[in-house]
Amino acid sequence: MRLPHLVWQRREVVLFAAAALLLAIGGLLWLMDARTAATAVWVAATLIGLAHSTVTLVAAARRRQPSVDVIAWLALAGALVVGEAFAGAVIAVMLASGALLEARAAARARRELSLLAARAPRTARRYGPDGLVEVAVGEVVPGDRLLVGSGEIVPVDGRLLGAATFDESALSGEGLPVERRAGEDVRSGVINAGHPVDLVATVPAAASTYAGVVRLVEQAQADSAPFVRTADRVAVAFVPLTLILAGVAWAATGEAVRAVAVLVVATPCPLLLAAPIAIMSGLSRAARVGVVIKGGASLERLAAGRVLLFDKTGTLTHGRPTLADVVTAGRLDADELLRLAGSLDQASAHVLAAAIVSAARGRGLMLQAPDEVREEHGYGLRGVVDGREVRLGKASWLVPEPAPAWAQRVRHRADLDGSLAVYVAVDGELAGALLFEDPVRADAPRMVRALRAAGIKRIVLVTGDRAEIAETVGRIVGVDAVEADRDPAEKLAIVKAEQAAAPTIMVGDGINDAPALAAAGAGVALAARGATASAEAADVVLTVDRVDALADAILISRRARRIAWQAVFAGMGLALAAMVAAAAGLLPPAAGATLQEIIDVAAIGIALTALLPARAYTAAMTPADVATARRLYAQHESVRPLVEQIRAVADDLSPTHRDAEPVRELLGRLESDLLAHERAEEAELVPILAKTLGGADPTGAISRTHAEIEHYVRRLRRALDGAGTAEVTDLRRLLYGLYAILRLHNAQEEEAAFSLVPEPVAKAPRR
Template sequence: MRWWARRREQLLFALTTLLLLAGIAFATSGVRGAADGSWAAAALLGLAYSTVTLIAVARRREASVDVIAWLALAGALWVGEFLAGAVIAVMLAGGVLLEARAEARARRELSALVARAPRTARRQTPAGPVEVPVAEVRVGDRLVVGTGEIVPVDGRLLEPAVLDESALSGEPLPVERRAGEDVRSGVVNAGQATRFTATATADTSTYAGVVRLVERAQAQSAPFVRMADRFAVAFVPVTLVLAGLAWSLTGDPVRAVAVLVVATPCPLLLAAPIAIISGISRAARGGVVVKGGGALERLAAGRVLLFDKTGTLTAGRPVLTDVVTEVGGPVSADEVLRLAASVDQSSAHVLAGAIVTAARDRGLALTAPDQVVERPGYGIEGVADGRRVQLGKAASVVPGPAPGWIRRARRRAALDGSLTVFVAVDGVPAGVLILEDRVRPQAPRTVRGLRAAGIGRVVLVTGDHADAAEAVGRIIGVDAVHADCDPADKLTLVRAEQERAPTIMVGDGINDAPALAAAGVGVALAARGATASAEAADVVLTVDHLGALADAILIARRCRRVAWWAVVPGMVLSVAAMLVAAAGGLPPVAGAVLQEGIDVVAIAVALTALIPGRAHTVTLDAADAAVARRLYAEHQEVRPLVEQVRTVADALDEPPYDLGPTRKLLGDLEVRLLAHERAEEAELLPIVARALGGAEATSGLSRTHAEIEHQIGRLRRAADDLAQEAEAEDVTDVRRLLYGLYAILRLHNAQEEEAAFSLLS
């Protein structure tokens, strides 16, 4: 495209303005003929541009209100109002330029997402990194990303990395990712060069999906915008009738021209779409891609919210919560985990990733395994440090009757709804790895935020069994729970809720796609890649944070209000100006200037949709975030101690009652856990109070800190009163105190993650 074609709006405005100013200069100098010639040239230039625009619209078989501007220009030339014609031409050029600039401003975040799409990748080869087109990357390739480079495809990190994920999440601070964690295309390496294994091609990676979604969002108009277009077209015959009446009743064609000059419904034509696209752009900045103005309006209208559970309200990625071993057994819990993770390094299974990540988090040194054999659906085995390690289901790892400690671990996992991986070392059962898919820490606060944003009813719809679904529903505070649902059941429930009120359905899996498509608005969580749910949905969250949905709803409702504020007053002023012009109180030149002022004000009001408004998500400043991240890392380090409290208590259910593990646990609790809780009291709680609005927000956490210290003190006194080997009645208080402490710690951790550490998500 030639340079003048790219800048036609600027050129039109510059030429018409220069001709208008030249005519004024000639008129001031008394050269009337030259002045009229300059003004007529400006009007002819505007008429030519308007004619070309009308021809293009006619070829698309669309109606257009540009005919009003064409008639105003032609009329001004016909009646000899050359100055008015020049002012109309400048008004027309200015409107075109304002519209182009405003749309560019409104689409800024969307356009930036598309423009920065990765083009190349660096593939690791024996000869060193080789740059290749991103389209040539295949699953399994090892890629290198240097400092400041964009990650080209989705993958799994081979080593720790510091990443700037702001392009997808809107979060300005870099985040640290561990080896074994997933990394998304489109993020920037903010640390030293790192390596990762590609898990998707360029076409199926996260960023390519985001670009497709953005392109679709840019191409669709909102119902409000389409209604505005239809109203504007219907405005044309009304304008022509009023102009005709003004001419016929007074015999003055100048009045008709004056009516035409002020009649263009620019507040409808410009302000409405700019407000809508501003809202879409604002949502994109926060990591929410809205597929067009229609989806944004339906999001604003939503009153019932339906959630899937797995991957939506829960993390969708199991994490290791405990390693259960035989008390006094031959292999320690850390060694069981280290050996299991060493073998699991060779597996792509989702549980393998969780086990490897947990081992690295605990600082365990993994070794390269040998003779690895994986049987899908059963488990994996291999040799690590000369020891044969088996992982998998109980039937394949623990043949025959299970010992008591394994039966207790299975019963505990069943009660908690957890997953189990059994580990045998050299053919002997050595440990049970317990994993769970935790409720997202921010989920309860997000649901409260959604209700504050105008959602009246929240429903949990899941294929999981009733016990697990009810537990999650109670935690996050929903109005109804529907469990054991297949995709057809979800579809039926969405349709039933849609009959009551406008619905929003949130999900992340392929089985959610039919329900997402049927809902008033389907919202997909695609932070870990663009799936079938993202294709079926109207709104896609590219961040792994539910709070972005509450913010998107607030943005949608605000931009709809802004559109009305921009349109209604502007149209009222335009109609009033038409009536004044028809009565002879507004000459064409003054009318043109007034109409330009109305247009500028309407567009300025529409652009206020880009200004940040009320938000659900709380953002910490850099210093507070750094302190909170450090304390969260410590929080993760002491988590195994919490589960150890229950394991030690379980071991006291049958003789011999050895209190040695209890005393060792007490030492760890007093040295490590209490030090961490005191650091949180002193450093974390003031940060939370500042972020959430006062010390009252942290009073519950402070109270449980005190209770934890009190209970550990009681446990110490009870343990010190007993001999090394006690009788059954002697350990009753110790077991009771251990279980009570475990319950308090679990509750406290959940509250702390929801109220404090969720601010880091």
Template sequence: MGWVRRHGVTLFAASSTGLLAAGVLAWLLHGGTVADVLWAAAAVLGLGYSLWLLGAALRRREPSVDVVAVLALAGALAVGEPFAGAMIAVMLGTGRLLEARADARARRDLSMLVQRAPGTARRRVGDAVVEVPVDAIAVGDRVVVAAGEVVPADGHLLTRAVLDESALTGEALPVEREVGEDVRSGVVNAGGPAELLATTTAAHSTYAAVVRLVEQAQASSARFVRLADRLAVVFVPAALALAAIAWAWSGDAVRAVAVLVVATPCPLLLAAPIAIMSGLSRSARAGVIIKGGGALERLADGRVVLFDKTGTLTVGRPQVTGVVAGEDVPAAEVLRLAASLDQLSAHPLAAGIVTAGAVGDVPLPLPDEVEEVAGYGIQGRVAGRAVRLGKLAFIAGDEPPAWALRVRRRAESDGSLAVYVGIDGRPAGAVLLQDPIRPDARRMVRALRASGIGRVVLLTGDRADVADAVGHLVGVDAVLADHDPGAKLAAVQRESAAAPTIMVGDGINDAPALAVAGAGVALAARGATASSEAADVVLTVDRVDALADAILIVQRARRIAWWAVGVGMAASLAAMAVAALGFLPPAAGALAQELIDVLAIAIALVAVLPARTHTVTLSSDDVATAQRLRAEHEAVLPVVEEIRTVADRLSTARPDLGPARRLAQRVQDEVLPHEASDEAVLVPLVERALDSTEVTAALSRTHAEIAHRVARLR
């Protein structure tokens, strides 16, 4: 019985088509009576199927347009038009089959996410590795992920790993992750065995949240689809009235049957859901989970976008932006020792320092005698040396050196955080950290404007000076700073009164604003939060420009849905008028309606096909080139940082130009070749990707300016 239920549409379509074809063959062989019997059998089968659909809708207390099919089939049998009845049955069966297949194709990308969730995990217990149910993983467990396995829970990497993150990000190439970096459940280990420290259970992990979001997306229907249902219900009495008028005017019941045959509103019922589900599917492929068609509609309607700052327009994680060395210890050694000690720290800044220090093939040594000093910092021993990290008073006491005071002033002016480092009882350097602006933020704002967004607002709880700086760099229209959750909610309500809104955030404090906005968008690339539960749309990729792609996709899906419905319904109305005038008999009307259905569904399926997005896709060779250039860029950053350090130490009283001369030589030997490589390789790469030479003009001018300034130092 279960098999019949699953394949009932296919069985009905095959049976009705087979009976129609057998009747046509009998008719060609001059067996008219046999043909009429076969066609009548197909019509009866279709009538039974239609009555079953109508009964199911009535039990759900939902309006149904299957009443048109029931009347058309019954009328065809009553007036002796078995061929028309058979055609209606085939039209009903093939239409439902096309709908089921198109819906399955559109849902495939969503369902694949659910199906690949891991069922077991490998937990390290002492020196042994034990396979356990994935639900048994607890916070703090050491989890081993073999090659090819799906990461079962979110965590911090304890070993380096090569990960395939395409299921969550859409990025086709494997990504290398270093010790200390966060890793999300749902990604695949594309390298050797890797080990991580679980920070969530499987049930509360990123991938489990994505699965829940997918289920919500599959469960709801769009306002457009519901509108289609309502329009179809209005269409039924209009079709019945036209059929009655045609019968009364002509006195011929066959005309009424002909009108009913072409009146089935399949384009409205089938095309709209197919186009909407296709939009959901393509958005999921781009890393954007939309919680159903209603959310898709609201996202497409948005004209004002409000962004939270931290974690949305900024990266949301402090990253090392500079290392200042004191008098005796090189900057690289300061960072290495600081990162080694911070491996056992739970402080929010520790992960950024560890990630910056764990560069290269040499592992960081584990510290001993580690002690957290509440409110001040952390201390311990690394490779036999006493190391301290924390506040300036904790490192230098009441008389900090001059360089430390300069670092403090620099941090205050830049909006940075300074973590001071002491080695063997002496101040040795400082590590500067910032929450940088996302590299794709400004591009995303421009893309939103190109998609029809008229106003972009930065809405944050941060202080005004920091918010204004970020807003200026990103290019927003207005900055609303110092807003707590209640004030954010009020601001969204004010903006919503003027135009449809989209609110984008990632924190718990954003949840009320996300819930009240026309469409709430949450960033959940690093795990589920209250914001993702309150939001209508969830970005599972750690890129905000995916939102601009999603808006383009949903606008296109809705536009295609309207085209499919408009073309199909216009053709049906025209056919109804022709049938009412007596120029379209039932059999020919059934053939015409079948063609109209196929046309409408074909138009709706266009939404599944790839289309223009804002994100530029690079070839694998270009990606490898860009990654190589980025590695070169990061390699010369210490030289650039040294320029500030050397400049700070210069004095007009007794200048020591030795460090400046050595630095000038390093800039000549290391920085200039990198700039030349960027100009020769990166600039053409960007021009090819964006199909424009204008976008690289500023970059080329910068390269020329750097070369000019260095030449003046010779």
């Protein structure tokens, strides 16, 4: 019983293997001059194709769907009638290969929920009379007290018994960790990013948030209408035309051979072979730019999209916290504060620890192994680094009341920017703060512009994040509308509403996006950092960590679809002309079969042009230019702390604090480090960018800001050389102006230049 079941499950593979093998055997026999045996083998291949085509047609008729297999069935039968066994065997192989591709697409649909199911917790740790007991998650009932360890997924919705930190990006789209207080509700599917925490289950697992997301995916997939292939749409018109023409030729002359001749030249190879070749060529070209499109139907849906919906976290932003600034209280400089924090956080599993350690190492700081490390649950971390006591954590733990002026500014800035502040105390005194944000991808604004150029008419940002943060990101990248504070069900409703007006493309990377991805015309998932449920539910997967590849994928898909139509219309147009000639008695079956092969070759030749290089929106640099850009990017990163120091020095200046010495020290570094870097970029990066992007003046804005930066530094030098203590206001104005220009300039360079460089340079730019 096992073997027949396995054969049935792999019937498309068996069909293709049998048809191809018989075609090859027949060819060998023909070359060995065993013509009769060769014909018999080819007839067998044709009969296999005819049987499969008959089964497919019956199934399509039951579903009341059009099918190009009608033409294939007629062509196979006609080939047998007129004795064109070789042509019939070739058609059988083409039919089998199409069936194999269709089977692979269907298998993908059945796998879409596999990762969601695999990620779902199977067990939970429940407190009982005998202590902690591991039980199946289905046995959890409301009122049970559960323990969720560090890094574990919350198994059911519940209420916290203590403060905790969660990574909620999978459900809410929020890229930064979220602090939850005792008594707050927490949803299943989020990850405990802090210390172990207890919670009380409020609903059973089947009614929890995570189970609801899985049901939404199932519902969205069930509601999705089947996509009608290009070949099937052509077949709707071509099949009746073929039958009518053959019938008229037979009825008008009484010669059945004319009807057979019409059917022979109507062999639909442009539909069965040329169109799939163009589509597969598009899939191949998309894969070269890091985009996996899951089959021809997915490519056509991507090409048809006119409305594009984006999730924010991990899509338009990086989806992980990044150090934005180091603010010091004056006792330590920024590098030393970051070095101490990074050294201590080497011993922490907190979600922000990796960002702190990475930032410290990125600045070339030498980290030391910490001693006496202890976690203060719900507050932070403490330990000893180089003999100094260091504490990292929340303001409520470290910041005294009333808070110092600089700490108040940090709080205000964090609220204004939507960032997260981690405070640092050294030897019992508050020493500074680290600010984190989820930065916009440097290539996102250019990608949005490219999408509009590629034919996208409307772009919508749909996110579970807060409205003020979502609107900021929306303004930066240039979307048409922002839908914030949306849960998975609301995202699904928005996609359905947009889909009712125009074909949609949905882009996301989290579990919260999976229902919307499944419901959209084409779902696009970013999976560069590993497989996710969104990648399983999507039609298109970006395997590179750069969203501008999506514009290239849309351009490639539209070009492949256009070439497929060209191949279809050219091939079927020539076939139609041959059919008319055959109906008029000008083309006998044998000659018609030969002519049809020529038409097929011509159509395939058109289809193969989809493999040729074409215009792309993602510009490519030469290897030498990439090396230069990477060297300049390293310098670009090295001066970033200096840029942030400009703001810190300006903040410290006031009518009551007029010491200009910090300004003089800063100016020395600006002249020696910053200006040298900007001049190197003007001399080396600007020519590379002009050559790569082309156009009238692609580097004008960058060159202009280079000049403006130098102008501000020179003005600052003149102000200091002739300034007294009464000119603090002018110094602050110049410093803030220079800071603003540098921030804008860095964003310009990261978007226009460094985001074009292959990884790792363009991997994680910050705004």
